[in-house]
Amino acid sequence: MREARCHVTEERPYAESLDCVGLYCPEPLFQARAAMDDLEVGDVLEVLADDPAAEEDLVRFAKRAGHEVVSIEDQGNQKRFLIRKGR
Numbered sequence: 001m002r003e004a005r006c007h008v009t010e011e012r013p014y015a016e017s018l019d020c021v022g023l024y025c026p027e028p029l030f031q032a033r034a035a036m037d038d039l040e041v042g043d044v045l046e047v048l049a050d051d052p053a054a055e056e057d058l059v060r061f062a063k064r065a066g067h068e069v070v071s072i073e074d075q076g077n078q079k080r081f082l083i084r085k086g087r
Contacts, residue, residue, distance in 0.1 A: 014082060015043035021078050025053040029061055032083070036067065039085045044070060050078040058083065 018035050020028035028049045035045050047058060055072060058081050062069045066086035073080040 013044060014046040015039055017046040018048070020047060020049040020051070020054070022050065024051045025057060027051075028054045029057045032058060033061060033065075036065070036083070036085055041085050041087065043085050045081075045083045045085070047081040047083065048075075048078055049081070054081075055079060 016035055016039060018031055020031055023031070028047065028051050032045065032047050035047075039045060047054075049058075051057075059069055059072075061067075062083050068084040068086060070082040070084050071080075
């Protein structure tokens, strides 16, 4: 259990950020799953990844786990995912 929670603001619309740049399948998925376990329902996880398989993996994971992919932003050499914890 975490001692302190991150504050969600308009400038930072997520509770946790996960930098998976340079990591390849299945590591971004494993790290995202572990990070989601530490969040409260409704919290948003930001994931940065440059693995070509990350989009398919994270979208599939979110759907199966009951989470919501809020956005996927292409940032050129990486993508930014915002995933809201469901259940």
